[in-house]
Every structure is written in structure tokens, then in C-alpha cells.
Amino acid sequence: MESIKNLFKKNISQYAMLIALVFIMLFFQILTNGILLVPMNVTNLVLQNAYVFILAIGMTLCILTGGNIDLSAGSVVAFIGALCGTFIINLKINTGLSLVLALAIGIAIGVWQGFWIAYVRIPAFIVTLAGSLVFRGLTLFILKGLTLGPFPESFQRISSGFVPDILARPKGALNGTALIVGIAAAALYALSQIRRRVSHRKSGFETAAFPVFIAQISFIAAAIMAITVWFARYKGLPIIFIIIGLLILAYSFFTMRTVPGRYLYAMGGNEKAAQLSGINTNKVLFLAYVNMGALAAVAGIAFTSRLNAASPQSGMNFELDAIASCFIGGASAYGGVGTVIGAIIGALVMGVLNNGMSILGIGSDVQQIVKGLVLLLAVAFDVISKKKAR
Amino acid sequence: MADIILEMKDITKTFPGVTALSRVNLAIRRGEIHALVGENGAGKSTLMNILSGVYPQGTYSGSIIFEGAECSFKEVRDSEKKGIGIIHQELALIPYLSIGENIFLRNERAKDNIIDWDRTYQDAKKYLDLVGLKENPHTPIKDISVGKQQLVEIAKALSRNVKLLILDEPTASLNEDDSAHLLELLLDLKSKGLTSILISHKLNEIARVADSITIIRDGLTVETLEKGKDSMDEDRIIKGMVGRELIDRFPKRTPKLGDIAFEVVDWNVFSPLNPERQIIKGANFNVRKGEVIGLAGLMGAGRTELAMSIFGRSYGLHISGQALKHGKKIELGNVRQAIEQGIAYTTEDRKTAGLNLIGDIKENITIAGLKKLSKRWVINRSREIGVAEEYRAKLNIRSSSILQKAGNLSGGNQQKVVLSRWIFTEPDILILDEPTRGIDVGAKFEIYTIINQLADEGKSVIFISSELPEILGISDRIYVMNDGRIVGEFSRGEATQEGIMKCIMQSAAEGGNGKH
Numbered sequence: 071m072e073s074i075k076n077l078f079k080k081n082i083s084q085y086a087m088l089i090a091l092v093f094i095m096l097f098f099q100i101l102t103n104g105i106l107l108v109p110m111n112v113t114n115l116v117l118q119n120a121y122v123f124i125l126a127i128g129m130t131l132c133i134l135t136g137g138n139i140d141l142s143a144g145s146v147v148a149f150i151g152a153l154c155g156t157f158i159i160n161l162k163i164n165t166g167l168s169l170v171l172a173l174a175i176g177i178a179i180g181v182w183q184g185f186w187i188a189y190v191r192i193p194a195f196i197v198t199l200a201g202s203l204v205f206r207g208l209t210l211f212i213l214k215g216l217t218l219g220p221f222p223e224s225f226q227r228i229s230s231g232f233v234p235d236i237l238a239r240p241k242g243a244l245n246g247t248a249l250i251v252g253i254a255a256a257a258l259y260a261l262s263q264i265r266r267r268v269s270h271r272k273s274g275f276e277t278a279a280f281p282v283f284i285a286q287i288s289f290i291a292a293a294i295m296a297i298t299v300w301f302a303r304y305k306g307l308p309i310i311f312i313i314i315g316l317l318i319l320a321y322s323f324f325t326m327r328t329v330p331g332r333y334l335y336a337m338g339g340n341e342k343a344a345q346l347s348g349i350n351t352n353k354v355l356f357l358a359y360v361n362m363g364a365l366a367a368v369a370g371i372a373f374t375s376r377l378n379a380a381s382p383q384s385g386m387n388f389e390l391d392a393i394a395s396c397f398i399g400g401a402s403a404y405g406g407v408g409t410v411i412g413a414i415i416g417a418l419v420m421g422v423l424n425n426g427m428s429i430l431g432i433g434s435d436v437q438q439i440v441k442g443l444v445l446l447l448a449v450a451f452d453v454i455s456k457k458k459a460r
Numbered sequence: 461m462a463d464i465i466l467e468m469k470d471i472t473k474t475f476p477g478v479t480a481l482s483r484v485n486l487a488i489r490r491g492e493i494h495a496l497v498g499e500n501g502a503g504k505s506t507l508m509n510i511l512s513g514v515y516p517q518g519t520y521s522g523s524i525i526f527e528g529a530e531c532s533f534k535e536v537r538d539s540e541k542k543g544i545g546i547i548h549q550e551l552a553l554i555p556y557l558s559i560g561e562n563i564f565l566r567n568e569r570a571k572d573n574i575i576d577w578d579r580t581y582q583d584a585k586k587y588l589d590l591v592g593l594k595e596n597p598h599t600p601i602k603d604i605s606v607g608k609q610q611l612v613e614i615a616k617a618l619s620r621n622v623k624l625l626i627l628d629e630p631t632a633s634l635n636e637d638d639s640a641h642l643l644e645l646l647l648d649l650k651s652k653g654l655t656s657i658l659i660s661h662k663l664n665e666i667a668r669v670a671d672s673i674t675i676i677r678d679g680l681t682v683e684t685l686e687k688g689k690d691s692m693d694e695d696r697i698i699k700g701m702v703g704r705e706l707i708d709r710f711p712k713r714t715p716k717l718g719d720i721a722f723e724v725v726d727w728n729v730f731s732p733l734n735p736e737r738q739i740i741k742g743a744n745f746n747v748r749k750g751e752v753i754g755l756a757g758l759m760g761a762g763r764t765e766l767a768m769s770i771f772g773r774s775y776g777l778h779i780s781g782q783a784l785k786h787g788k789k790i791e792l793g794n795v796r797q798a799i800e801q802g803i804a805y806t807t808e809d810r811k812t813a814g815l816n817l818i819g820d821i822k823e824n825i826t827i828a829g830l831k832k833l834s835k836r837w838v839i840n841r842s843r844e845i846g847v848a849e850e851y852r853a854k855l856n857i858r859s860s861s862i863l864q865k866a867g868n869l870s871g872g873n874q875q876k877v878v879l880s881r882w883i884f885t886e887p888d889i890l891i892l893d894e895p896t897r898g899i900d901v902g903a904k905f906e907i908y909t910i911i912n913q914l915a916d917e918g919k920s921v922i923f924i925s926s927e928l929p930e931i932l933g934i935s936d937r938i939y940v941m942n943d944g945r946i947v948g949e950f951s952r953g954e955a956t957q958e959g960i961m962k963c964i965m966q967s968a969a970e971g972g973n974g975k976h
Contacts (some may be wrong), residue, residue: 116488136762223901269842270842273842273846275842275845277937281687298946327838327839327841328834328837328838328839329830329831329834329837329838330837330840332823332830332839333829335816335819335823336816336819336823336827337817339817339818340812340813340815340816340817340819341809341815342812342813343813343815343816344816344827345774345795346771346795346805346807346814347795347800347827347828348772348794348795348796348798348828349795349827350794350796353894402818406816406818407818
């Protein structure tokens with residue numbers, strides 16, 4: 071019993087937002103008479119917010135280096151959209167090559183901004199504020215102020231396509247692929263946890279009590295299954311969901327298990343100490359922004375594909391959603407604290423609020439006020455609970 | 461008969477889970493210098509925070525009687541109004557404001573909220589004269605040395621008509637000259653009627669200036685020693701602090717010296733702020749396998765700059781000179797290279813440059829040697845935990861677990877974490893910059909023991925410290941630095957405190973206006 075209490079206490083801020091998310095979902099589930107969690111709406115929630123998830127992952131890495139943010143992300147999303155439109159619609163370049171080009175340009179943008187931030191040491195918010203103007207301007211220039219569209223089917227599928235049912239089951243039945251993926255993911259998760267426990271035991275490290283361990287595995291596995299079943303009840307797994315899922319896995323692994331990931335936290339915790347421990351902090355900061363450029367390009371592709379048009383006004387304030395997600399998810403504004411999963415939970419909180427209030431027919435005025443207050447309260451809760459802990 | 465200005469009675473303060481102070485009593489006579497000593501964590505700072513109102517009334521029990529009246533301070537302003545001033549270890553000055561502006565911060569020379577700048581600087585000058593600081597009051601704080609900043613803090617307190625001045629470790633970051641000046645000033649102010657409470661780890665200073673000494677141990681008042689009545693020498697004070705007599709402050713070691721392991725030849729470094737100014741001037745030194753060398757000198761002598769410029773050019777511009785390891789020239793172009801060449805450096809400032817305070821013990825221990833724990837950039841978690849546990853046990857890092865945040869550790873344990881990090885990189889040469897600064901007597905002894913072990917294992921240790929007794933106690937050989945030069949070398953047998961000071965003074969005299 072004691073260990074559960076301790077475990078809970080230690081991870082309170084991480085779990086707090088998860089619990090808050092569950093409550094917000096329940097709240098809207100009741101208010102919307104069950105519409106919120108209808109399989110179609112759950113699928114839409116993911117499709118609508120794909121760009122926030124992707125940007126929030128990149129933003130987490132930047133924030134970890136020392137509270138640095140990227141204010142240009144929204145403009146870069148629009149710029150990449152404009153380029154995709156030009157490549158695919160105007161120049162008739164094939165979709166695959168266009169995507170590679172768009173990604174390369176995203177990385178180039180990251181290199182450009184990263185250079186000024188990491189090597190010239192201009193504060194990130196100034197460099198990216200400038201970038202936000204520059205890339206918005208370039209977007210207008212390329213599109214000449216007009217909207218380009220529609221895109222060919224192959225490009226649209228990125229954000230609106232579903233993984234086909236490999237079992238070729240009749241329409242209306244649960245999607246087989248989604249179920250198989252769900253079962254496989256749950257099994258893989260359980261297996262990896264068991265392996266970890268065994269190896270910890272072998273090395274004589276403390277492990278959670280057996281019932282706690284089983285409860286934890288069952289809970290997460292059940293959650294994975296529930297999500298996939300829900301997708302299966304509608305059209306199956308969205309392609310973009312798979313992309314986001316892989317990104318979350320890859321970046322969680324990167325931040326928690328790899329050497330460069332650890333360098334991010336070390337730099338955000340104390341840059342001087344990191345330097346004196348042999349970490350090239352300039353390089354770490356530079357690469358965080360190169361990565362941000364790449365992920366902004368991915369988000370740009372995802373969003374343009376969903377909109378099925380390249381618009382000069384797209385991507386407005388996207389960076390703010392991403393930044394808010396990170397902070398709601400427990401990232402520190404000074405760096406060194408935060409997780410990818412936290413940012414995703416933060417993005418879900420924002421997404422559910424948006425979606426729930428839209429279903430209820432609440433205007434965007436009130437929506438913004440609510441979202442703003444939620445951001446403030448979430449961070450205030452974090453700050454106050456940390457003060458108490460001390 | 462004695463005129464008691466302040467009495468704190470039965471002060472008890474608890475934090476969640478711990479009792480910081482338990483029925484502590486303190487009585488201060490008017491016009492005396494009263495020293496407060498105790499190991500780190502004994503409760504000195506907590507007691508002073510209660511006195512100055514940082515912890516408001518109601519968060520502790522007991523009573524404070526100041527000038528005959530019972531006080532209930534709700535915030536720092538309340539205690540200031542009564543005439544209690546506190547100068548914290550971390551100075552509370554604003555670097556980009558001038559001396560004058562800092563002195564009158566929150567106490568501006570103003571009429572109707574419009575500042576009278578003429579009066580500000582005239583008055584500032586007056587207070588600077590009072591503390592014996594010859595600086596233009598228009599000078600920004602960042603341009604004067606820490607020693608002078610300390611004097612500005614005192615001037616600031618005097619400008620508020622303090623009756624009781626509390627100084628928390630005022631000489632911790634001062635060199636011997638500045639420390640001596642500060643102590644003289646305290647005696648001078650005492651003769652003018654000021655009462656002060658001095659918190660310090662430097663027992664020789666306390667023995668020199670204090671009229672009475674209150675010793676606190678583990679949140680309890682142990683005893684109060686009175687000048688003239690009790691013996692007030694260092695050994696007597698230490699006995700009270702640790703509750704036993706420390707026969708040997710320095711653990712013994714029989715050096716087993718090998719060949720010269722590391723040598724620096726004709727090392728020159730220029731200031732990064734002013735590339736014209738040479739900070740290190742043709743320094744030469746060497747250290748043998750299994751040897752501990754001490755680097756003595758006053759603050760600003762260039763010891764830290766020398767060490768950091770060697771450690772992968774972490775300091776300075778236009779660095780020239782050669783570094784040789786076992787007689788072979790080595791490149792030390794950046795920190796990574798230095799680490800790979802088997803050099804380790806622990807900073808003099810644990811908190812701002814040594815530790816990731818929000819990171820846990822484990823991360824702090826492994827960060828410089830992560831590559832040893834990883835394969836294709838992926839960290840082996842089990843091995844990492846194993847390494848952290850090993851060092852936690854080996855260096856006796858007192859903590860709840862390896863997941864405790866470094867920021868929540870005491871100074872001594874923080875230093876052990878830093879040492880663990882560098883021992884884990886398996887260095888041949890360790891440069892330890894002020895490794896015992898601000899840590900208590902018991903922890904110091906542990907650090908000395910670790911240094912001795914390292915030397916016994918055949919590593920070479922370069923030990924930088926501003927405390928001469930410590931350098932004398934731990935080093936096999938001592939280099940003396942002054943004004944960027946190595947001006948003397950003493951073997952263990954011939955080194956004395958007086959000899960080293962004389963060496964510094966002579967070189968300063970020869971260097972003429974070489975000092976800045």
C-alpha cells in the first residue's frame with residue numbers, strides 16, 4: 071500500500087494532468103450526451119489535432135534545452151503547405167518526391183534558425199519571432215495571397231486515409247487491422263515491462279510489488295486495446311495516427327533512453343555544468359531546432375493534407391497551441407523538466423476542450439478564454455504543488 | 461548587569477518531517493560580536509531566518525525579545541523597521557545598478573517618489589567612507605570585486621540604521637586580505653556601538669573577533685562560550701560543534717610517488733573580456749603519479765583560470781603553452797578531449813557550474829561518462845543504476861535514494877556527487893577547485909579521505925583552496941600563485957602558513973603595480 075502511495079506522490083504532476091484529462095473527457099461526455107466518445111468523434115479528434123501533437127513533440131525538445139520556444143512553427147507549417155501546393159499542384163512533381171523536398175526544406179529552416187540561436191546565441195524567441203514574420207511573408211509571396219487546391223488523392227490520404235482491413239471483413243464489422251495492431255501493441259508493452267522487471271530483479275534493484283506491477287500492465291494494456299477498438303468501430307486506424315504513434319514512441323525513447331536525450335535534460339538543468347561535463351551544448355541546442363524544423367515540416371504536410379489546400383492563412387497560432395500543450399503537460403519554462411508523453415497529454419486536454427465545446431456549440435470567444443485559463447491553472451497547479459513538496 | 465539587546469527563547473521550528481530547531485535559546489549583549497557556529501544543517505540559517513522574519517511568526521514557536529519588547533515579525537520589512545539587518549551569503553545586490561542605487565534600494569533618497577540623485581550619491585559616499593570603501597558610488601556593482609560588494613552590503617545595512625547586523629558567512633568567498641579588512645571593519649563598527657551576529661565556518665576568524673560564541677548542533681543550543689571566561693580556540697569550538705574532539709582534521713597518508721604524470725609548460729592565457737589583459741603568465745608546474753599538489757594563492761591570483769584553461773579551454777582566449785602527459789604532448793582543445801585525456805575538473809561553484817540541481821543523483825553522477833554506459837547512443841539503464849548505487853555507497857552520499865534531486869542534498873553530499881561523476885570518468889589527473897568550500901567539518905574530513913584514496917590509487921590530484929591550513933594539511937607539494945604567475949614551490953616539509961603568505965607578499969611587492 072505504501073509503495074502505491076509513494077509512486078503516486080512522486081509522479082503526482084505527471085498523473086495529475088492525466089487524471090484531469092479523464093475528468094475533462096467525462097465532463098464533456100456527459101454534457102454532450104455521449105457524442106464526445108462516439109468512435110467517429112474520437113477519430114476526428116485525432117485527425118483534427120494531428121498537427122498539435124507533432125509540433126508539441128518538437129517543442130518539448132526545444133523547451134527542455136532551457137525554456138526555449140519556437141514562435142515560427144505556425145508560419146513554417148503554412149510555408150511548407152505553400153511549397154507542397156506549388157510542387158504538387160503547380161509543378162506536377164510526384165507526391166513522394168514533393169514530401170522529401172518539403173522535409174528537406176523544413177530541416178534547412180531548422181538549420182537556419184538553429185544557427186542563429188545556438189552559435190550566435192540570439193535568444194530563441196527573437197530568432198523565431200523573426201522567422202515567424204519571414205516565413206509568413208514567404209508563404210504569401212509564393213501563393214500570391216491565393217489558396218491552392220485541391221490536392222491529388224495520394225497527398226490527401228496522409229491525413230484522411232485509413233489503414234485498410236487486411237482481414238477484408240464485411241463493412242460494419244470491427245476493423246481487423248486495428249484489432250491486430252491493438253493486440254500486438256498491448257502484448258509488446260506487457261512483454262517489455264516483464265523483461266525489464268526480470269532484469270531489474272536479476273541486478274537486485276527494487277521493483278514494485280507484484281500486484282502493483284500486474285495492475286499497471288493490465289491498465290495500460292487495457293487502455294491500448296480500448297483505443298484501438300474504438301478506431302476499429304469506425305473506419306480503422308487513421309494513417310496519421312500511425313505516424314503520430316511512431317513519433318511518440320521514437321521521441322519518448324530518444325529523450326528517456328539515449329545519450330543525446332539525456333544531454334537535453336542536462337543542458338536545461340544547468341548549461342554551465344553540462345559544458346564542464348563535456349557536452350557540446352551549442353550542438354545540442356542547434357540540433358533541437360533542426361529537429362523542430364523537420365517536425366514543423368511534418369506538421370505542415372499533415373495539416374495541408376487535411377485541409378486539402380495550401381492557404382496563406384493556415385497555421386496561424388499553431389505554435390501557441392504546441393507551447394501550451396508542453397506546459398500543460400508539465401514541462402518547465404526554464405528547461406530541464408518535461409516529457410514527450412506529458413506534451414501529448416497536454417495536447418489532448420486542449421483538443422478535448424476544443425472539440426467538446428464545439429459540439430456544445432460554444433463560440434470560439436469563450437473557447438479561447440477557457441483554454442487560456444486552463445493553461446494558467448495547469449501551470450499554477452504545477453508550481454504550487456512543487457512549492458509544497460519543498 | 462549585561463545589557464541584552466536580543467533574546468530568542470525556546471525557539472522551535474519544524475519542517476514537514478524534520479525538527480530544524482528544538483527549544484533554541486540565544487542571548488546577544490548590546491555592542492558585542494556574537495558568533496554563531498555549527499555544522500551545516502545544524503540550524504543556524506533557520507534561526508536567523510526566523511529572527512529576520514523570513515519565516516513569519518506563527519510558523520515557529522517561542523519568543524523573540526528585541527530591545528525589551530516582544531516582536532512578531534510577519535515579513536522581512538518588519539524586522540528591518542526595528543533595526544535588524546541581515547546580509548546573506550548570496551549577496552542581494554543588482555549587478556547593473558550603481559553602488560549608490562544599490563545602497564538605497566527600497567530606501568530611496570526621494571521626495572514624493574521622485575529620486576533625488578544628488579543626495580543619493582552624496583549619502584552613498586558618506587556610507588562608503590564609513591565602511592572604508594574607496595569606490596565611486598556611480599560604479600556598477602558588477603564592476604567591483606566580491607569583497608567590495610560585501611562592503612556595499614554593509615553600507616546598505618548601515619544606511620538603514622541597523623542596530624543588530626547579521627552576517628551569514630561573510631568571508632566565505634573573500635581572500636585573506638579582504639577577509640582581514642572585513643573583520644577589522646566589524647571591530648571598528650563594534651567600537652561605534654553596533655551589535656553583530658557572525659555566522660562563519662572559519663573558526664580562526666571567529667576566535668579573533670568574537671566576544672561570545674553560541675554553538676548549535678542538530679537544532680539544539682549546545683553552549684555559549686564567553687571571552688575571558690572560556691577558552692575560545694579552534695579545537696575547543698570544533699569539540700562543541702561535533703560533540704567530540706577531532707584529533708586529526710586531516711587524515712594521514714604516506715605518499716607513494718611515481719614519475720611525473722602531468723606537466724604544464726609556459727602556459728599563457730588572456731582574459732575573454734579584455735583580450736589585452738594577460739591572466740596567466742608563463743605558468744609551469746607538474747604533478748607526479750600518486751601525488752597531491754596544492755595550489756595556494758589569494759582570490760584573483762588566477763588559480764581557477766589556470767585550471768579551467770587547462771580543462772579543455774573552458775576559460776580564456778589566446779591560450780598558449782604545452783600540456784604533457786607522461787612526457788608526451790597532448791591536445792586539450794575542448795572539454796571532451798580533456799576528459800578523454802584523463803583529466804577531470806570539479807568547479808569551485810557546485811551550484812552554478814557543477815550540478816544539475818533539478819536532476820537526480822544518478823543523472824548527475826553519470827553525465828560525464830554516459831558513453832561508457834551506452835551502446836550506439838542507447839543508455840543501459842540497469843548498468844546506470846548500478847553505477848549510481850555503487851558510488852552512493854562508496855562515497856557515502858547521504859540521501860533517500862539515487863533518485864533524490866541533487867538540489868535537495870547538503871553541500872558536502874553535493875560535493876560527493878560531483879566527485880563521483882569525475883571518478884567515474886576514470887581520470888588520471890583530478891583538478892579539485894575549492895572542494896570543501898561551504899561544507900561542514902565532518903564532510904570535509906570525508907572529502908580529504910577520498911582525495912587520499914585517489915592518490916593511493918595512483919592518481920594525481922591538483923588541489924586548489926583558499927584555506928591555507930587545508931592546503932598544508934593535504935598536499936605533498938605546494939605551488940603558490942600570485943597575479944597569474946607561479947611564484948613559489950614548497951615541499952610538504954618546508955611549507956608553513958607564514959612562509960606561503962610571505963612568498964605571496966614578496967611577489968606582489970616585486971610585481972609592483974602588476975596587480976589590477
